Amino acid sequence: MELFTRSHGRRLSFISIGFLALAACAKNGEKPFLPVVAKVGAEVRAISTEDAKTICKSNYCEDNQVYVTQFGRRHHDDPAPAPAPPPGPAPQPTGPGPVPNQPPEQMDYSRSILNMSQAWAISEGSPSVIVAVIDSGVDYFHPDLRNNIAVNTAELNGRPGVDNDGNGYVGDVYGWDFYNNRPNGYDDNGHGTHCAGVIAAEKNGIGVRGIAPRVKILPVKFLGANGSGDTADAVRAIDYAVSRGAKILSNSWGGGGSSPLLDDAIQRAINHGVIFVAAAGNESTDIDGSPSYPASYANVIAVGSSDSMDAKSSFSNFGSRSVEVFAPGSSIYSTYPNGQYRVMSGTSMATPQVSGAIALAASVRTGITRAEVLEDLCASSVNRLTEYSKCGRMDVAGFIRRVSTR
Ligand SMILES: [Ca+2]
Ligand SMILES: [Ca+2]
Structure with a gap:
């Protein structure tokens, strides 16, 4: 080898x-x-x-290498970051605990900028499409997410303490926690749950609505409660997500230097037909000149962050050769652990907008390839921020329209 x-x-x-x-x-x-x-x-x-x-x-x-969440740096116009929930044991598959009263469903500016009502008229996503959120885990009992989790039914209905589906992981009903090496990707940080809601919060009259409100989320945790993780766990997380049938891997993290082992895992996933989406990073840097990993590896769809005025978010990395597309990442309203909701900013929040849009595309056209996704995503993007990216700012309605007529 x-x-x-x-x-x-x-x-x-x-x-x-x-x-x-x-x-x-x-x-x-x-x-x-x-x-x-x-x-x-x-x-x-x-x-x-x-x-x-x-x-x-x-x-x-x-x-x-050490990787961290791509939650935006704080700026004077950003809301204060939400405190992380206290770390605790992962809830076991006995069911959710009590949840606070849920607010009525509301959507931030990103849903109108991305022309979501037109996109949703074509598709709200298919439950057969799985998006792995490779992050700090997901609150899989959140009232706005729990019906959209990729549950491993062999484990749910199998004998406890046994690897019922024979995948090497005992009891992985709701994904796996590679950081703590235990079943279920429960979120003790908050970041992963926020990203999951951007992709697939349910259309149910409460909270918020994801870009693809009928697809499934696979919680894959490799970032700890402190928001950081390492190469060894990232590699295992990626291989696991592919083995569970995820079509799209959403990666709102980065840092460290180049890693042949991580690059290898990503290319292995891509060769398997998976689409790997990654945050460009939050250092206001041109990553054409100084690469940011994993965004800068070959065949990765790298995402920058834009704001409600369709300008580049001040924190966002960019690169006319290295960043494929921009999407709204400033002040994004989404799910947060324990039945809560938060506004957060970062290329972390822009990335799941793109992962969700690709999940819609994969719902409309089963078996769509990475090359076809890139072609339609790029051709349909709006002619803004093209000095910072290959394609401009994503337009989900245009993207899904192109995919549906291909
Ligand atoms: Ca198993
Ligand atoms: Ca909702």
């Missing part, structure tokens, strides 16, 4: 003192950071510097 040939003789830098400090200060609910990631057989796992001395003699190893 190419990875192994590349590995021999490669020197690991065991990067920065900062990461070592991070490892030393792991707090409650945060696991210690292991600075090396190794590929041992088919398994990818994080290891200590000490273990690397022996394991990396005969296996491919690289620096374990």
Whole structure:
């Protein structure tokens, strides 16, 4: 394998003192950071510097990168960030607890900018399309999400403590938590639940409505309660999402340097027919010149953030060669854990707008390819922000119209 040939003789830098400090200060609910990631057989796992001395003699190893949510930096015109819910154990599949009274359904400016009523006249999405939210997890009992979760029925109806569908994960009814290595991608941060609502909050008269309000969300957690995760868990999360039949992988996270192991996992997913959407990042940087990962890997659909005036969000990264499309990411209203709702800003919020639109496209035309998605998404985008992107600002009605007539 190419990875192994590349590995021999490669020197690991065991990067920065900062990461070592991070490892030393792991707090409650945060696991210690292991600075090396190794590929041992088919398994990818994080290891200590000490273990690397022996394991990396005969296996491919690289620096374990740290990734964080692409929640926007704060600006004077942004609302204060919502406090994260306290970390706790994942609710088990016995059912939801009591939820607060739900507000009536309301939609922010992004639904009108994206011409959603025209798009919804063509399709509200199909329950056979699964979008994996690879993030901090999802509140899968949220009243606006619980009917749109990709439930693993073999596990739900199977015997407890047994891997009923034989996929290597015991009890993965509502996805998997790779950060804590336990069943169900429950959200102890808030970020993943917000992204999930942008994609598929239900059309039910309460809360908010997602871009594709009838598709299914697969919760895949690899970011911890503190919003950060590493290469080893990201790779396992991507492979898991593909194995569960997700057609679209929505990735509102980034950071770190280039990782051959992560790139490999992404290309493996794409070769499987999956569409990988990623946030361009929030450093106000031209990523044509300084790449941002995973957005900058080949064949990834990278998303920048725009605002209610159709301008680039001040925090958003950009790149006329590296960013495919912009979508509204400033001040987006969506779901939040424990039956709540929040306004949040970031390329994190723009990314699920695009993932949701592609989910609609895949609902209208089963088996649509990544190349066809890109062609129609780009051709239908509005001629704005083209100095910052390949295609401009997404228009969902135009996109779905093109897909439906292809
Ligand atoms: Ca299983
Ligand atoms: Ca709703």
